[in-house]
Amino acid sequence: MSDSRRVSQPAATSRRDFLKVSTVSVGAGVLGSLSLARSVHAQGSDVFKIALIGCGGRGTGAAVQALSTKANVKLVAMADAFRDTLDRSYEAILANCKDRVDVPEDRKFAGLDAYQKAIDSDASVVLLCTPPGFRPMQYEAAVKAGKHVFMEKPLAVDGPGVRRIVAANEEAKKKNLAVVVGFHMRHEANRQAAVKMLQDGAIGDIRFMRAYYHCSGVWVRPREKDQTEMQYQVRNWYYFNWLCGDQIVEQHVHDLDQCNWIKQAHPVEANGMGGRQVRTGKDVGEIFDHHAVEFTYADGTKLFSYCRQIPNCWDAFSEYANGTKGQAELM
Ligand SMILES: NC(=O)c1ccc[n+]([C@@H]2O[C@H](COP(=O)([O-])OP(=O)(O)OC[C@H]3O[C@@H](n4cnc5c(N)ncnc54)[C@H](O)[C@@H]3O)[C@@H](O)[C@H]2O)c1
Secondary structure, three states: OOOEOOOOOOOOOOHHHHHHHHHHOOOOOOOOOOOOOOOOOOOOOOOEEEEEEOOOHHHHHHHHHHHOOOOOEEEEEEEEOOHHHHHHHHHHHHHHHHHHEOOOHHHEEEOOOHHHHHHOOOOOEEEEOOOHHHHHHHHHHHHHOOOEEEEOOOOOOOHHHHHHHHHHHHHHHHOOOOEEEOOHHHHOHHHHHHHHHHHOOOOOOEEEEEEEEEEOOOOOOOOOOOOOHHHHHHHOHHHOHHHHOHHHHHOOHHHHHHHHHHHOOOOOEEEEEEEOOOOOOOOOOOOOOEEEEEEEOOOOOEEEEEEEEOOOOOOEEEEEEEEOOOEEEEO
16 A cells, blocks of 8 residues: 555535536436436426425525526425425525526415425426435425426435335336436536546555544524424424434435445445434434444445544544555545
8 A cells, every 4th residue: 555646626516517417417327226317397398397395505505506507497386394494595596596486475385294285386396405304205205296306315314214215216217207316426527537546446456445524513403482392303303313314324424425436335234333422402302423333345345434523623524445556535
């Protein structure tokens, strides 16, 4: 390992470019097992009609990105568990893309069943940007209705959820639906080139990898007066495993996906540990604040994975591969 090569990542593709690619003309190979279609135009129309489901930070951003493409795109329906969140999102989208928003009152849907109403609108594309605990149910509904889908990662929070996604995806393939997942790093040209170099043997046989997602943490949405327990947990979803899946699933999945992409395989074994060191207090639910996992691939390659949400520590969002002829760093 004397030849230490660094495969670095120049400027990332902008979010706008990412969605332009992802919702309209995705290249083969980008999506893993998810299906592709030739076109997402509504039948008999040249307008892409879009429905946004989950109008929080990412959903609002995804809608603005989708509406900022050169394609003939219109937002026609919005759905969120909470009306106040939907209203804020609507104003933000309107401020950015006024001419491409056509969401009258009767196509603004609030509540836990709102997603179905948006799917039932005449949109041909749905953006699923809710907490991942709801993703399998909402993806199934979108596929059943024959809608093309952009959905955020992660796709589920547990094994049963993953199996529902995989089964729904088989249906999506049969229906020739376009389906894209928000693993944005898979869409960056520089990263694609770097991963190809590694797959082509630039550092020899890869023997072990490391993946890090260390940051200070995310927002806390404290309990409000008169909230039901369900309203509280859905608002403060990051801290509840049935909605979030904890940090490995929710955030570190980006790094693990990169390693699986490099290896073109999934691990067959995982041994890990984690805990709560500084995450105390009544509004931080049940998730851990640090995790360490040793993954093993079928060929014996090890992946050492670390993630942490603790303020005022070393932050890292990167992956490293060590091979028989050198090492690579993806950041
Ligand atoms: N690819 C990326 O880099 C990236 C970046 C940020 C977030 N995300 C993903 O986007 C998703 C949303 O994250 P966010 O940061 O926007 O969170 P957020 O809390 O800002 O938004 C989630 C929204 O979904 C709504 N919601 C909750 N349950 C719902 C339901 N059953 N039906 C309809 N609406 C519902 C909430 O009220 C909220 O408005 C997560 O899966 C997250 O991992 C991905």
